Each structure stands twice: as structure tokens, then as C-alpha cells.
Amino acid sequence: MIPPTNSAPPVAVQFPPKELKKECEDILSRYPTRMAACLPILLLAQKHYDNWVSPEVEAGVAEYLGVSDSHIRGLLTFYAMYNAKPAGRHEVWVCRTLTCMLRGAGKLRDTALGCAKAKTTGEVGEDGKFLVKDMECLGLCEVAPAVFVDGEAHVDVTPEKLTELMEACD
Amino acid sequence: MASKRDKDGRYPETKILSKNFGVKDSWTLKVAKKNGAYKNLEKALKMAPADIIEEVKTSRVRGRGGAGFPTGVKWGFVPTESDKPKYLVLNADESEPGTFKDRYLMELDPHLVLEGCLICAYACGLSTIYIYVRGEYPKSQERLWGAIEEARKAGILGKSVMGSDFACEAYVHTGAGAYICGEETGMLESLEGKRGHPRIKPPFPAVEGAFGCPTVINNVETLAHVPCIIENGGQWFADMGIQPDPDNPRAMGSSGTKLMGLSGDIKTPGVWEFEFGITLRELIEQYGEGALDGRKVKAVIPGGLSMPVLTADELDVPMGFDALVKVGSGLGTATAIVMDDSRDMVEVCENIAHFFADESCGQCTPCREGCHWMEKIFARIQGGEGTPADLDLLERLFINIEGRTICALADAAVWPLRSIIRKFRHEFLAKMPGHEDAPASTETAGVGAS
Ligand SMILES: Cc1cc2nc3c(=O)[nH]c(=O)nc-3n(C[C@H](O)[C@H](O)[C@H](O)COP(=O)(O)O)c2cc1C
Ligand code: SF4
Ligand code: FES
Numbered sequence: 001m002i003p004p005t006n007s008a009p010p011v012a013v014q015f016p017p018k019e020l021k022k023e024c025e026d027i028l029s030r031y032p033t034r035m036a037a038c039l040p041i042l043l044l045a046q047k048h049y050d051n052w053v054s055p056e057v058e059a060g061v062a063e064y065l066g067v068s069d070s071h072i073r074g075l076l077t078f079y080a081m082y083n084a085k086p087a088g089r090h091e092v093w094v095c096r097t098l099t100c101m102l103r104g105a106g107k108l109r110d111t112a113l114g115c116a117k118a119k120t121t122g123e124v125g126e127d128g129k130f131l132v133k134d135m136e137c138l139g140l141c142e143v144a145p146a147v148f149v150d151g152e153a154h155v156d157v158t159p160e161k162l163t164e165l166m167e168a169c170d
Numbered sequence: 171m172a173s174k175r176d177k178d179g180r181y182p183e184t185k186i187l188s189k190n191f192g193v194k195d196s197w198t199l200k201v202a203k204k205n206g207a208y209k210n211l212e213k214a215l216k217m218a219p220a221d222i223i224e225e226v227k228t229s230r231v232r233g234r235g236g237a238g239f240p241t242g243v244k245w246g247f248v249p250t251e252s253d254k255p256k257y258l259v260l261n262a263d264e265s266e267p268g269t270f271k272d273r274y275l276m277e278l279d280p281h282l283v284l285e286g287c288l289i290c291a292y293a294c295g296l297s298t299i300y301i302y303v304r305g306e307y308p309k310s311q312e313r314l315w316g317a318i319e320e321a322r323k324a325g326i327l328g329k330s331v332m333g334s335d336f337a338c339e340a341y342v343h344t345g346a347g348a349y350i351c352g353e354e355t356g357m358l359e360s361l362e363g364k365r366g367h368p369r370i371k372p373p374f375p376a377v378e379g380a381f382g383c384p385t386v387i388n389n390v391e392t393l394a395h396v397p398c399i400i401e402n403g404g405q406w407f408a409d410m411g412i413q414p415d416p417d418n419p420r421a422m423g424s425s426g427t428k429l430m431g432l433s434g435d436i437k438t439p440g441v442w443e444f445e446f447g448i449t450l451r452e453l454i455e456q457y458g459e460g461a462l463d464g465r466k467v468k469a470v471i472p473g474g475l476s477m478p479v480l481t482a483d484e485l486d487v488p489m490g491f492d493a494l495v496k497v498g499s500g501l502g503t504a505t506a507i508v509m510d511d512s513r514d515m516v517e518v519c520e521n522i523a524h525f526f527a528d529e530s531c532g533q534c535t536p537c538r539e540g541c542h543w544m545e546k547i548f549a550r551i552q553g554g555e556g557t558p559a560d561l562d563l564l565e566r567l568f569i570n571i572e573g574r575t576i577c578a579l580a581d582a583a584v585w586p587l588r589s590i591i592r593k594f595r596h597e598f599l600a601k602m603p604g605h606e607d608a609p610a611s612t613e614t615a616g617v618g619a620s
Contacts, residue, residue: 030341031363032255032381038363039346043305067363078365078531080347081305097267098475099433099507101521136349136525137267137475138306141433141505142440151308 010069013049015060016041020048024064034065038075041065042082051091052083080135088124088131090169092116093148097137100145104158108145109134111159115166130166174447180456181448184410184427187394188443191278197313199320202281208326210397214289215334217400222293226396228404230414230425235261235352235389236474236502237578238491240422242404245386247376248294254383256296259361259375260287261389262303262310263345263352266474267525268507271429271441272390276303276310279394280317284340286393288331289400291338294386299340302357305347314342349529353577354387356531367531368577391429411446412490424490424501431505432458435465435513441505444489451485454508465510469590473502475522476582478589498589515594516601519587520548526583537580540571544587556602561591 016024023044027037041061042053049057053076055069062069076084083091094100094109109121109132116130124131140146143155149165157165175181190196190205199207214222227242248256260283264272275283287299303311318340321327329337343361345351351360355369358380379385399407407426414423424446430453431441437459444453450472454460461467469479472489478499480487487497494501509518527541547564550556564587572584591598599605 030343033362035363036361036381039360040344043344043346065363071364074365075346075363078348079305079345082346096521097525098518098521099268101517102434102507102509102513135306135347136528137265137269139264139270139273139304141268141270141507142431144433144439148306153308 010055010059012059012063013056015045015057015064017048020044035067035071038065038067038072039079042072042075046082051087052085058084080133083131086124086128088116088128090130090150090166091148092130092132092166093135093138094121094132095136095138095140095144095146096134099137099141103144105145107159108147108157108162111162112147112166115163129169174445181444181452183442184445185443186398186427187275187279187282187391187429188441190282191274196278197280197317199281199317199324202279207281208285208332210400211285211288211292211326212332214292214400215332215336219293219295222289222400225404226293226399229395229399229407230404230423231392231395231399231407232422232424232491233389234391234395234428234503236266236476238422238501241388241392244376244388245290245294247374248296248384248386249377250295252384255298255381256294256384257380257386258287258291258294258296258299259354259357259380259385259387260299260301260393261352261354261357261387262301262307262314263357264307264390265304265349265352266476266503266505268433268471269431269474269503269505270433271431271503271505273307273310274429274441275390275394276307277313280310280313281321282394282397283314283390284317284321284327286396287340288326288338289396290386290388290393292331292336296386297338299338300343300361300380301340302343302345302351302361304345304351311342311344318342348531349525350531350577350579353579356577357387358385365531367533368579370576395426412488412493415492418492421492424492428489428504430489432508433505434508435462435467435510436460436508437462446490447488449486449488450480450506453489453506454485458508461508461510465512467508468511468513469509469515469518469594471502471507471586472499473504473506475507475525475586477502478585479593481593500585515590515597516548516552519590520545520552522586522590523548523583526579530579530583534575534580536571537575537583540567540580541583543567544583551598551601554601554603556598558599558602558605560602561595561598564588564591 058072062072076082112132116125118125121134138146147154147157195201223245231241232238348366350356351366353368356366360366375385412424415421433439523545527545530537532538568584568588
């Protein structure tokens with residue numbers, strides 16, 4: 001995940017790209033420090049650049065916010081929603097925490113991995129289409145088990161329903 | 171005290187926070203205003219800030235985020251003589267497993283949440299509100315942003331709140347997936363753009379919080395109670411629920427109403443609002459409609475994942491802060507997780523230990539290493555390779571983890587796990603070669619969470 005130390009440092013992308021400029025400035029205006037904008041701006045950047053934060057984007061965001069590359073790297077590895085490597089075209093979250101486990105999340109995980117043609121969670125499947133992530137409680141326990149597909153919540157999910165949802169992704 | 175049950179023995183709901191949950195378009199300003207939104211803010215703006223804090227103290231409302239700290243007392247800690255900007259950080263992280271109550275408030279009544287925030291901000295002299303919403307709640311974020319924008323346009327937020335000389339701004343700050351950011355100082359670090367590493371206290375946030383400035387941190391539900399306290403007075407709120415025990419200063423009572431929930435092995439999961447006092451059994455049987463057909467309730471964690479488990483014969487306890495502590499558990503978030511008699515408690519422990527191992531921020535050795543060790547030991551037992559010595563090893567681990575870390579995440583890991591291995595010891599022994607015939611009775615296993 002972390003690039004080898006003997007490789008050349010990444011060339012920073014020009015951040016923000018003009019499509020994001022206004023939104024970034026708006027975010028910055030909410031806080032007394034530039035660092036405080038790190039989390040929301042990284043989410044924005046990830047969404048803009050194919051759902052992952054490459055070393056080049058990392059360096060660009062770091063420069064823009066006046067923090068070190070390693071500060072950004074520290075955030076990417078700490079928070080579950082960031083991807084520090086290519087994430088496939090679609091991202092599927094399967095909740096694995098207690099209530100969902102009681103309500104059949106184990107089967108959903110297997111189903112998701114099967115559809116994604118992936119051996120394990122956290123790795124993009126063979127055809128580069130899906131990234132399946134194990135997530136902790138998504139706050140939808142009264143309608144468990146819960147799954148997110150590309151940021152959208154689905155509840156009372158069965159293996160059949162999940163297969164349908166994933167097959168509908170292009 | 172008169173019983174709150176009706177003639178059929180049913181414990182009634184009391185809809186104060188949840189009164190608008192079923193109303194069409196309840197989240198829009200137009201509908202919210204029709205139902206009285208912001209009239210309590212208007213009233214509060216005519217009161218002296220100190221009188222509002224006094225009213226909240228009188229109400230005895232305690233924090234709904236899990237720790238139960240008296241809210242009025244917390245507000246009183248904010249230094250009035252400080253020329254630094256002061257902040258309100260609303261804890262809308264709701265990442266405690268099994269917990270989904272704040273989501274209802276944010277999605278269905280965001281103006282109530284905002285009104286509570288504004289009254290708090292006015293009372294404590296705070297100029298900016300950050301609502302820290304977990305990244306996994308896109309709809310809550312959307313509804314809160316919508317409410318903020320509507321309020322700003324209507325002059326309820328901004329340079330002159332409802333025409334007064336009180337100025338206040340509000341923003342939603344989005345988390346990115348980390349349980350520990352629900353811990354209040356982890357949340358502050360995260361708000362400042364860092365990893366969510368909890369801080370050593372003191373200094374307490376009221377004095378030195380966000381960006382080094384005085385900061386009030388409250389849970390969503392806590393502040394949603396404030397408008398009705400202003401409307402009806404603190405005494406009205408204090409008269410509801412469970413009264414303090416005059417002989418025990420630590421039993422501060424559980425005043426007012428509370429959103430309570432059920433999930434897991436239950437016929438009707440959901441969230442309801444009650445005056446404190448309903449028992450866990452009533453909640454499960456009258457509102458959850460009991461276990462699934464052919465099943466029996468076996469174990470319940472009364473609030474979230476982080477509290478000691480109660481067995482089927484321990485459910486006649488009122489859902490209240492002090493009553494649950496008295497039976498060796500805790501109210502936590504008051505959203506119970508129910509497990510029935512088909513469940514394998516070793517598997518449950520492995521699942522719980524994995525959660526805490528995954529979510530430990532890694533600063534403290536007992537938590538960072540200990541949670542992983544616990545997970546490995548449970549996996550070993552589950553794989554049929556455990557021995558009774560593993561249970562002793564776990565007990566020693568608990569002692570070396572609990573109370574020895576910066577924040578309470580590590581304690582939160584110990585509490586459910588220790589109570590499960592004590593109350594369901596036979597299930598663990600049954601997986602150990604040569605010990606399968608362990609007694610099935612929980613009595614012989616030394617019941618009791620400590
Ligand atoms: C590990 C951990 C996670 C927590 N998660 C939350 C949470 O998701 N939401 C919340 O309101 N409080 C949470 N808390 C409690 C907060 O630290 C804090 O007590 C609370 O926000 C204070 O608000 P209140 O007094 O209104 O309850 C958590 C505490 C710990 C130790
Ligand atoms: S107890 Fe665990 S989560 Fe809390 S600060 Fe220490 S390592 Fe982090
Ligand atoms: S346990 Fe899966 S949504 Fe809560």
C-alpha cells in the first residue's frame with residue numbers, strides 16, 4: 001500500500017481542479033485553520049478522482065492545505081472511507097457488526113465477494129469492477145442487515161437482493 | 171409514585187422528541203414552523219443566558235451520548251470571561267453499534283436539533299456550531315444542511331439570530347468512518363483535520379476544546395431535549411422519569427424521556443420514546459413483540475455494544491441510568507441488542523472483540539494489543555483449540571486493559587466480553603476438548619458483571 005521509499009516522490013496534481021475550486025473554498029471558509037478542511041476535502045477529492053486518493057492527489061491536497069504528505073497519508077490509513085489504492089468502479093460496504101451478523105451478514109459478505117470475483121474484502125476483484133469492504137455498524141441496525149452500494153444505503157438485504165444490486169452495476 | 175402502566179399493563183409511549191416523526195415533510199422549515207419550531211428559541215433569546223443554564227440544571231437532563239453527564243453542569247463549566255471564540259460541537263457521530271436513534275432525529279426533525287443547538291449556543295456564548303455527522307449518514311447530512319440553509323435564509327442563523335444581537339453560524343462536518351471519533355476528544359482532533367486520537371484530560375473541552383478554545387460537546391438527543399425544557403421549564407422535565415435517590419448522591423435519577431431502540435433477534439425492531447422507567451422486559455415484549463417464533467431471548471446488551479450483557483432472567487430492570495448500573499450493566503445508548511437461544515456466545519464474543527480491535531485508535535498499548543489478543547483467543551476457542559486456561563488468561567487481560575487507557579474504548583471492549591464469559595462460561599467450555607460436559611447452568615458459573 002505504501003510506495004517503496006526508493007521510488008521518486010509523486011508529482012503533485014494541481015489541486016483543486018477548477019471544478020472543485022468553489023466547493024473547496026467554501027469548505028475552507030468554515031474553519032479557523034486550513035488543516036481542519038482535510039477530511040471533507042479528501043472525501044471530495046476521492047470522489048472526483050475515480051474513488052481513490054493516489055500519491056499524486058495526496059501530494060496535491062497536502063500542498064493546497066499546507067500540511068505534509070504524511071499527514072494526509074495518516075488520514076487515508078486511519079479512516080475507513082478513504083481508499084489509498086485503486087478502488088474499482090463500484091464500492092460495496094457490507095456491515096459485519098453484531099446486529100447485522102445476527103441477521104445474516106456473513107452470507108452477504110460471501111455473496112458480495114462472489115459477485116465481485118474477489119478473494120477477500122479490501123481488494124478489488126479480478127475484473128476491476130468491485131471493491132468490497134467490511135464495515136462496522138452503519139447505524140441501520142433496526143433494518144439489518146445493511147449494505148451500501150456506491151454510497152447508497154440498502155436495508156433488510158438478502159443474498160438475492162444483493163446479487164441483483166451488484167448485477168445492476170455496469 | 172403512581173404506576174405509568176395503563177390498565178392492560180402496557181407502558182405508554184411519550185412523544186416529545188419524536189412528536190413529528192410521522193408528519194409529512196417534517197424536516198422542512200415550513201412544516202416544522204407550523205409545529206412550533208423555533209418558538210422556544212425565540213423565548214430563550216429573551217431570557218438571560220445564565221437563567222437558561224439554570225433551567226437546564228433544574229431539568230436534571232443527563233447526556234444521551236452514553237456517559238450520562240448532567241448537561242446543565244457541563245454548560246456551567248464554559249468560562250464566561252474568555253475572549254477566545256467558543257464552539258459547540260454536536261456529537262452526531264452515532265457509531266456505537268446497535269444505535270440508530272440520533273439518525274431519526276436528524277432525518278425527521280433536523281430543525282428541532284438545530285433549535286436545541288442554537289439555544290445551547292446562546293446560553294453558553296458560543297459563536298459557531300459544528301455538527302459532526304458520521305460519513306455513513308448521507309441522508310442525515312443532507313437534511314441537516316437543508317435545515318441550516320433554510321434557517322439561514324429565514325434569519326434564524328447568521329449575524330442576527332431572529333433579529334437579536336446574538337450571532338451564530340452552523341456547519342455540518344463530515345466524518346470519514348472511525349468509531350473513535352464519537353469519543354468527544356477524538357472528535358475534536360478529527361474536526362481539526364487529524365486522526366481521531368482521543369486526548370488526555372484535563373484540560374476538559376469546556377475550557378480547551380476545538381482549536382484550543384472553549385467548547386461544548388453534546389449528543390444530538392441531549393440538545394433536542396432543550397427546546398421543550400425552555401417551553402415547559404426545567405421542573406416539568408425533572409418531574410418525568412425516575413427521581414434521584416436522596417440516600418445515594420451517585421444515583422442522580424433519569425429525568426425526562428428517552429429514545430429507546432431494539433435490534434437483533436427480535437420480532438419488531440425499532441425506536442420509540444418513553445418516559446424513563448419502562449423495564450427492559452417491557453420494551454422487548456410490549457414493543458419488540460418478543461423473540462422470533464419458536465425462540466427465546468437469551469442475552470441482551472441494554473444500550474449499544476459497550477455495556478455488560480444481561481441474561482433472560484435479569485430483564486425486569488428499569489431502563490434508567492442508575493438502575494442498570496445497579497445490576498452490573500449500564501444504559502449506554504438505550505438501544506438494546508437482543509440475542510436468542512440459537513446464538514453461539516463464543517461467536518458473539520469474537521465478533522465484538524473484532525469490532526474493538528478494528529476500531530482501537532492505537533495510542534495505548536493495553537487497548538491496541540489487548541483487543542487483538544482477545545480476538546485471537548476467542549478465535550482459538552471457536553476453532554476448538556481453547557483450554558480453560560484461556561478463560562483465566564482473558565480475565566487477566568481484562569484487568570490489564572480496563573481503566574488503564576486514555577479513553578473509555580478499551581473499557582467498552584472489556585465490559586460486554588467479561589460479562590459474557592462469566593454468564594455463559596459453559597458455552598466456552600463446551601468448545602474445549604475434554605471439557606464439553608461443563609454444567610449448563612449459569613448459576614454455577616459465577617454470574618455477575620463487575
Ligand atoms: C469510544 C467512545 C465512543 C463514543 N461514541 C459516541 C457517539 O457516537 N455519539 C455520542 O453522542 N457520544 C459518544 N461517546 C460519548 C462522548 O465521548 C461524550 O460523552 C458525549 O458526546 C457527550 O455528550 P452528552 O453529554 O450530551 O452525552 C463515545 C464515547 C466513547 C468513549
Ligand atoms: S483506549 Fe484505545 S481507542 Fe482510546 S485512546 Fe487508547 S488506544 Fe485509542
Ligand atoms: S450492526 Fe450493521 S448496521 Fe448496525
